[in-house]
Amino acid sequence: MPRRRCCGRIDETIACQTFIPQGYSRWPEVLVRLEELEAIRLKDKVGLDQAECAASMGISRATFQRILGAAREKIATALVEGRPIIIQGGNYTIKNRVFECLNCRHIWEEEPCSAGGKHGYEITCPQCGDLKKRRLDSGLKRPCDGQF
Template sequence: MSRRRCCGRIDETIVCQTFIPQGYSRWPEVLIQLEELEAVRLKDKLGLDQGECAASMGVSRATFQRILGAARVKIATALLEGRPIIIQGGNYTVKNRVFECLNCHHVWEEKPCSAGGKHGYELVCPKCGDMKKMRLDKGVNRPCDSHLLKEGRSDCRKEST
């Protein structure tokens, strides 16, 4: 039995999770997991090299390559056969958001909106209470469920597809 793969980190969940081709002919859907879409985004859209992509997702280069390969096969199948794409599920964790207060320059992290965190426009600086802030990056790496078991908490989302 193989060991459970560490979950991949993604920047944020997506809004549109279904793509249906024009002239849809009732082929079965192609299911793409969220970490597979993240791999495609990092490699094909942003043009990062494999090492940078793997580091961003918190997985090994070999695991990243397997995730990317699976995603590309699914996308090619959907495009060539005119099948709908459903993006859902997987084994992933969403990165925290990092803000800097423009008033006092305090830097802090917030959980993703989908994980119960507040939206950016609702946030105030925890140090001075000012609402003027700037998002510093698209997320901070944090450990997945496999690494948090010792602490008795889980930030991962595990969904079956």
């Protein structure tokens, strides 16, 4: 039985998850997972070295290199062949998932995961059950157990 895949940490999900080239033909879409996009962002946009990228995502350097290689190959294929890029899914956790309840001021951390984890709009205060909350900036992070 294969080993469970590592869960990479990402800073945020993105607002725009679909890129369609002008003059789009009938090629199938290229699916880029969120942890692959995070690897591209950290290495190619932010300019971190491989060890820093891996540490930021909470994975090994070898795993980071595999994720980055897969992402670059997919994006290159989409650009060369004029295929749409769909960014979704993957096996990841989102950083900074610490909330403060606006009703009772209780502070707690959620354990998000891409597989069945709660999204921001579904999270209620564990103390009073209120939905009104704000997200706090925090370095608290926990690994996930799921896979999407």
